[in-house]
Amino acid sequence: MLIPNAPEGFKSGFVALVGRPNVGKSTLLNALVGQKIAITSPTPQTTRNRLQGILTLDQAQIILVDTPGIHKPHHLLGETIVHNAIGAISAVDLVVWVVDSTVALGSGDRFVAEIIAKAKVPAIVGLNKIDGAPSEAILQTYRDFAQGQPWEPLSFSALNDIGLEQLKTALSDRLPLGPYYYPPELVTDQPERFIMAELIREQILLLTREEIPHSVAVTIDKVDEQVKITTVMATIHVERDSQKGILIGKKGAMIKEIGSQARLQMQKLILGSVHLEMFVKVQPKWRSQPSQLQDLGYRKEK
Ligand code: GDP
Numbered sequence: 001m002l003i004p005n006a007p008e009g010f011k012s013g014f015v016a017l018v019g020r021p022n023v024g025k026s027t028l029l030n031a032l033v034g035q036k037i038a039i040t041s042p043t044p045q046t047t048r049n050r051l052q053g054i055l056t057l058d059q060a061q062i063i064l065v066d067t068p069g070i071h072k073p074h075h076l077l078g079e080t081i082v083h084n085a086i087g088a089i090s091a092v093d094l095v096v097w098v099v100d101s102t103v104a105l106g107s108g109d110r111f112v113a114e115i116i117a118k119a120k121v122p123a124i125v126g127l128n129k130i131d132g133a134p135s136e137a138i139l140q141t142y143r144d145f146a147q148g149q150p151w152e153p154l155s156f157s158a159l160n161d162i163g164l165e166q167l168k169t170a171l172s173d174r175l176p177l178g179p180y181y182y183p184p185e186l187v188t189d190q191p192e193r194f195i196m197a198e199l200i201r202e203q204i205l206l207l208t209r210e211e212i213p214h215s216v217a218v219t220i221d222k223v224d225e226q227v228k229i230t231t232v233m234a235t236i237h238v239e240r241d242s243q244k245g246i247l248i249g250k251k252g253a254m255i256k257e258i259g260s261q262a263r264l265q266m267q268k269l270i271l272g273s274v275h276l277e278m279f280v281k282v283q284p285k286w287r288s289q290p291s292q293l294q295d296l297g298y299r300k301e302k
């Protein structure tokens with residue numbers, strides 16, 4: 001893929017999507033780039049790693065950084081998440097502080113706003129979920145909060161594609177002049193394998209809900225691309241035997257369902273047939289051990 005020379009007046013830069021968990025950052029990333037590259041779920045803390053989405057317009061290339069939701073750390077995995085989120089914010093050209101406009105501004109939002117203010121980066125206050133008919137009073141509290149900061153409020157719905165064209169324009173207007181950083185047809189910096197692993201993790205989150213989420217990691221061990229079908233071998237890592245039991249389910253029903261749903265998503269990703277084989281491995285306390293975190297792809301960034 002070739003990186004073209006940018007025409008005169010072309011703008012480009014990095015935009016971080018920041019906000020407390022579950023406000024719709026990953027949904028927004030997918031909607032802006034027009035393809036599912038970030039997994040989403042009603043369970044908070046779905047996103048673990050930094051993921052870049054690339055949106056190339058005629059006049060600009062916007063590199064969107066999806067950050068994990070910011071929250072107070074409880075264990076090592078949490079600390080890594082917060083550290084990476086703060087790092088992401090100070091390095092970018094612009095921040096979209098994404099909030100759920102159907103919910104009153106709370107301490108979680110304030111925590112995020114303080115971090116953005118400290119990073120001294122220009123921001124757009126993204127009033128998401130406008131389809132949920134938020135009250136004028138709540139909208140006004142967010143707008144008031146943005147006053148006194150160089151932050152501009154904009155409302156939209158990431159899920160229902162409302163107001164996203166205005167958002168794209170607002171983003172590209174605020175970026176500095178710059179080159180194409182990536183080929184225009186690329187939508188993410190992540191390899192396909194990473195997204196495949198995430199698609200499996202998404203189904204685990206969706207299908208097992210509270211029982212599993214925070215102690216699961218997925219690795220893709222092998223991708224064998226043949227003309228007619230692509231075989232994907234994956235391992236699901238959990239911390240306890242009981243979790244393995246839940247994942248496998250009665251007579252293997254749960255793992256079968258996870259597999260068939262994830263396989264459908266993978267087929268959309270690669271535009272071809274997929275045969276998916278999964279193994280469940282018990283690996284006690286992987287979350288607290290830095291070396292294991294790294295093995296599983298959760299890296300602490302400098
Ligand atoms: P994140 O944790 O901030 O990345 O949030 P997600 O993108 O995973 O979304 C959390 C939940 O909010 C999911 O169930 C989404 O479908 C939902 N959601 C996201 N955007 C919207 C929106 O514009 N309207 C509505 N009604 N729901 C949304």
Ligand code: MG
Pocket residue numbers: 025026027039040046047068069
């Ligand atoms: Mg997310």
